[in-house]
Amino acid sequence: MQQFDLAIIGGGLIGASMARAMSGAGLRVVVLDQQPADTLYAAAQDNRGLALSYTSSKILAGLNCWQQLAVAAAPIKSVHVSEHGAFGFTSLKAAKFNIPALGYVVSASALGQVLVAGLEYLPDINVIRPVKINSVNYDTDRKIWDLELDSQRTIQAKLLVAADGSDSFLRHRLNIAVTSENYQQSAIVTNISTTAVICEQAYERFTDSGVLALLPFGAKMLKCVWTVENSALQNINCIDDAEFLHKVQAAFGFRLGRFLQISKRMVFAIQQLQAQSLYAQGVVLIGNAANTLHPVAAQGFNLGLRDVEVLAQTLLKAQQAGHDLNSQLVLQKYANLRARDHQLTQQYTNRLVTAFASDASLVKYSRRLGILATQFIPWLNERVTAQGLALCR
Numbered sequence: 001m002q003q004f005d006l007a008i009i010g011g012g013l014i015g016a017s018m019a020r021a022m023s024g025a026g027l028r029v030v031v032l033d034q035q036p037a038d039t040l041y042a043a044a045q046d047n048r049g050l051a052l053s054y055t056s057s058k059i060l061a062g063l064n065c066w067q068q069l070a071v072a073a074a075p076i077k078s079v080h081v082s083e084h085g086a087f088g089f090t091s092l093k094a095a096k097f098n099i100p101a102l103g104y105v106v107s108a109s110a111l112g113q114v115l116v117a118g119l120e121y122l123p124d125i126n127v128i129r130p131v132k133i134n135s136v137n138y139d140t141d142r143k144i145w146d147l148e149l150d151s152q153r154t155i156q157a158k159l160l161v162a163a164d165g166s167d168s169f170l171r172h173r174l175n176i177a178v179t180s181e182n183y184q185q186s187a188i189v190t191n192i193s194t195t196a197v198i199c200e201q202a203y204e205r206f207t208d209s210g211v212l213a214l215l216p217f218g219a220k221m222l223k224c225v226w227t228v229e230n231s232a233l234q235n236i237n238c239i240d241d242a243e244f245l246h247k248v249q250a251a252f253g254f255r256l257g258r259f260l261q262i263s264k265r266m267v268f269a270i271q272q273l274q275a276q277s278l279y280a281q282g283v284v285l286i287g288n289a290a291n292t293l294h295p296v297a298a299q300g301f302n303l304g305l306r307d308v309e310v311l312a313q314t315l316l317k318a319q320q321a322g323h324d325l326n327s328q329l330v331l332q333k334y335a336n337l338r339a340r341d342h343q344l345t346q347q348y349t350n351r352l353v354t355a356f357a358s359d360a361s362l363v364k365y366s367r368r369l370g371i372l373a374t375q376f377i378p379w380l381n382e383r384v385t386a387q388g389l390a391l392c393r
Contacts, residue, residue: 001154001155001156002030002126002155002156003028003144003155003156003157004028004029004030004126004155004156004157004158005027005028005029005157005158005159005325006022006027006028006029006030006157006158006159006161006315006325007029007030007031007032007145007147007155007157007159007160007161008029008030008031008032008161008163009032009133009160009161009162009163009164009168009169009170010031010032010033010162010163010164010165010168010287010289011031011032011033011035011037011040011116011119011127011129011163012033012035012040012112012116012163012165013040013108013111013112013115013116013301013304014163014286014287014288014301014304014305014307014308015031015033015161015163015164015287016031016112016115016116016119017060017063017115017304017305017308018161018163018286018308018311018312019031019119019122019125019127020063020064020065020115020119020122020125021062021063021308021309021311021312022125022312022315022316023122023124023125024124025124025315025316025319026124026319027124027315027319027325028124028126029124029125029126030125030126030127030128030155030157031119031125031126031127031128031129032128032129032131032133032147032149033127033128033129033130033131034129034130034131034132035129035130036129036130037116037117037119037120037127037129038117040112040116041108041109041110041111041112041113041116041117048107048108048189048223048225048266048268049105049106049107049108049189049191049215049217049223049224049225050105050106050107050108050111050301051076051103051104051105051202051215051302052073052103052104052105052106052301052302053102053103053299053302054094054099054100054101054102054103055302055306056103056301056302056305056306057070057073057101057103057104059305059306059308059309060305062309063115065114065115068114069106069110069111069114070104072106072107072110073104073105073106073110074104074105074106074200074215074216074217074218075100075101075103075104075200075216076094076101076102076103076104076105076200076201076202076215076216077093077094077095077100077101077102077200077201078092078093078094078102078200078201078202079092079102079201079202079203079204080201080202080203080204081203081204081205081206082203082204082205082206083205083206083207101200105202105215105216105217105223107217107223128149131149131150131151132149132150133147133148133149133150133169134148134149134150135147135148136148136160136170136173138281138282140281143158143282143324143326144156144157144158144282145157145158145160145282158282158324158325158326159282159283159284159315159325159326160282160283160284161283161284161286161311162283162284162285162286162289162290163286163287163289164289165287165288165289166271166273166288166289166292168285168288168289170283170285170289171275171285171289174280174283176275176276176277176280176285177275177276177277178273178274178275178276179273179274179276180271180272180273180274181271181272181273182271183270183271183272183294184229184230184231185210185227185228185229185230185270185294186227186228186230186233186267186268186269186270187225187226187227187228187267187268187270188224188225188226188227188228188233188236188237188265188266188267189223189224189225189226189265189266189267189268190224190244190262190263190264190265190266191217191221191222191223191224191262191263192214192221192222192224192245192248192259192260192261192262193220193221193222193259193260193261193262194220194221194222194256194257194258194259194260195220195257195258195260196220196256196257196258197219197220198216198217198218198219198220198221198222198256199216200216201216202214202215202216203215203252203255203256205251205252207251209226209228209229209232209236209247209251210226210227210228210229210232211226211227212224212225212226212227212248212251212252213225213226213227214252214256222256224248224262226248227270233267237265237267241261241262244262244265245259245260245261245262270294271292272292272293272294272349273291273292274290274291274292274342274346275289275290275291277335278290278331278334278335278338279331279332279334279335281326281328282326284311284331284334286304286307286308286311287301287303287304287307287308288300288304290304290307290342291303291304291342291345291346293345293346293349294349299345299348299349303341303342303345306338306341307338310334310337310338311334314330314333314334314337315330318330
């Protein structure tokens with residue numbers, strides 16, 4: 001029976017980031033995942049465009065991943081926010097913060113190739129995939145977990161890290177309560193080629209059909225994420241590519257030229273949930289297992305990556321001090337360190353969802369004034385940029 005200090009449940013983007021953060025720490029680490037590695041970074045299966053904050057790029061650099069990823073990342077030096085049919089816009093610029101970019105756009109497949117691919121070749125990281133966990137049992141006397149795998153194999157671990165997504169097996173297994181909300185919305189994701197040369201600017205457009213985000217991704221390529229109500233999803237998703245392009249063009253306009261072609265459209269359901277505790281006995285939750293956010297603020301992966309950074313630092317300090325990694329003192333410290341960031345990011349996301357989902361005339365008028373205010377009141381513009389792109393912690 002193999003024994004580990006740390007078992008990371010979930011080998012996707014966040015789980016792989018956690019494993020890389022712990023590599024070289026002198027700990028016995030194993031990653032368990034249900035999916036084969038290549039399905040986690042296959043472009044044909046996941047063509048999402050992820051917006052990485054500037055902070056996230058620095059964290060990835062610390063994991064020795066950014067240099068390789070940077071060649072596939074499109075910088076965002078400004079963000080243009082507007083509402084269809086309304087006067088005014090907000091422009092948020094990196095130059096105000098003396099940084100090279102507010103963030104970067106990468107495809108989920110490119111990020112997976114850097115983080116997930118080759119994880120098993122790290123000398124101190126064990127990877128078992130594809131594998132199903134049949135049962136987990138905690139021995140309170142020895143303070144260790146027994147995990148029975150589908151190959152009739154059992155492993156032991158002192159601490160389990162739940163990085164297994166919104167529908168977390170471990171969170172369900174331990175009956176950790178969540179606060180959830182089903183927005184009855186879905187995100188349609190595709191790539192769009194255009195006649196215009198794309199500058200380093202991202203666009204977020206609030207329309208009657210939902211939030212439309214167009215992100216720079218090459219000289220004449222955009223990553224498109226269109227959030228729509230589920231009641232309208234069938235009507236939008238069943239139309240052919242030409243009509244879909246026409247709808248996006250009509251909602252956005254021609255400031256980026258004429259839209260030419262799209263890639264395969266993919267649909268992702270949208271929900272929000274928040275675990276009421278970030279840890280239990282010998283278990284800690286990170287990423288979407290702890291918080292799943294509405295994509296309107298593009299903060300989900302960024303928040304999870306900050307979870308990784310703080311948890312890794314907390315565990316390394318505990319190891320150096322001779323403390324048990326699975327002690328309540330260590331896990332409570334991690335939860336305390338993450339509480340404010342989680343709260344602020346959730347509040348920021350919820351305010352955006354509420355403000356731009358309402359059809360009430362007073363709310364519409366207020367949000368239009370808000371868009372104009374952030375354009376012409378410098379300190380408000382900077383506050384929105386700092387909070388939205390996670391430049392401040």
